[in-house]
Amino acid sequence: MIDKKSPIPVYFQLKEDIQRKITKGVWEVGQCIDSERELSQTYEVSRMTIRQALGELVQEGVLIRQKGKGTFVCDPKVKQKDMMSFSEIINKSGRTLENKVLEFKIIDTPQELIDIFPFEKVYKINRNRIVDNECIANEIVFIPVDYCGFINEEKLTGSLFEILNEFGYSIDHSKSTIKAVIMDKRYKGIFGVTEESPLLQTLSKIINRNGKVIFVEEATYRSDKYMLEVNISRREGFLK
Missing domain, CATH: 1.10.10.10 (Winged helix-like DNA-binding domain superfamily/Winged helix DNA-binding domain)
Known part of the structure; x- marks a missing residue:
C-alpha cells in the first residue's frame, strides 16, 4: 500500500x-x-x-x-479557496445544488450603498443555497437594475455569475470582510435547524476586470458545512 x-x-x-x-x-x-x-x-x-x-x-x-x-x-464541508461562484464549487465537488429564492424585488438603493451604486433602483435578491437537500448558505445580493436588464425569479434558480456573463460582465475578484455570527432564532428558521451552531458571514464587493463593483453580497454560511480558505501573501517591498 x-x-x-x-x-x-x-x-x-x-x-x-x-x-x-x-x-x-x-x-x-x-x-x-x-x-x-x-x-x-x-x-x-x-x-x-x-x-x-x-x-x-x-x-x-x-x-x-x-x-x-x-x-x-467529518461530514464533508463545502470548501472555497478561489474566486469561483458557489454553483461552480458545488458542481466540481459532484454534489447537487438547489437555489431557493426567498425574496426578489426592486427597491430604492439603500443609503449605505449610494456611494457604490449611484442609481435609483437595485435588485434585492435573497436566496438559500441548498446542497444535497441541506441549506448551507443564505445570500442577500444587491445589484443595480441598470446593470442587468431583465432578471426574473426563474433565472435566479441558476448561477448569478452566469446571468452576469450574459450581460457582458466578467467577474475578476472580490473585496470581503469576514466575521463570526451567532445563530439566533431568525437564522435557525433560515437554515431549518433547532440547535445553535457558529455561522460565518462575509460582506463582499464583487468586482469586474475594469475595477467596477457589479454587486454587493452578504453571505451567511454554516461553519460546520462550509470552509473558506484565504491565501495571504506579502508583496515585495511592502515591508522593509
Whole structure:
C-alpha cells in the first residue's frame, strides 16, 4: 500500500490512502477510524508519520479528533479557496445544488450603498443555497437594475455569475470582510435547524476586470458545512 522507495513522501501516500478509504465508505461519516497504533501496524510506518498524515486531514476538515475517544470522519464541508461562484464549487465537488429564492424585488438603493451604486433602483435578491437537500448558505445580493436588464425569479434558480456573463460582465475578484455570527432564532428558521451552531458571514464587493463593483453580497454560511480558505501573501517591498 505504501511505496517507501517512491519520491512521494510516505505521509502523503498515507494521507491519500486514508482519504480514498473514506471516499469508498470503508470509514463513514461519524465513524471512528483506526487508532494511530493500528494504522502504524497496518501500514508499517512510524506513529509520527501517521500523526502527520492525520494532522493534515484534520486541518482540511476531513477528520476531527475527540479527546479520549479517537479520530472521526467529518461530514464533508463545502470548501472555497478561489474566486469561483458557489454553483461552480458545488458542481466540481459532484454534489447537487438547489437555489431557493426567498425574496426578489426592486427597491430604492439603500443609503449605505449610494456611494457604490449611484442609481435609483437595485435588485434585492435573497436566496438559500441548498446542497444535497441541506441549506448551507443564505445570500442577500444587491445589484443595480441598470446593470442587468431583465432578471426574473426563474433565472435566479441558476448561477448569478452566469446571468452576469450574459450581460457582458466578467467577474475578476472580490473585496470581503469576514466575521463570526451567532445563530439566533431568525437564522435557525433560515437554515431549518433547532440547535445553535457558529455561522460565518462575509460582506463582499464583487468586482469586474475594469475595477467596477457589479454587486454587493452578504453571505451567511454554516461553519460546520462550509470552509473558506484565504491565501495571504506579502508583496515585495511592502515591508522593509
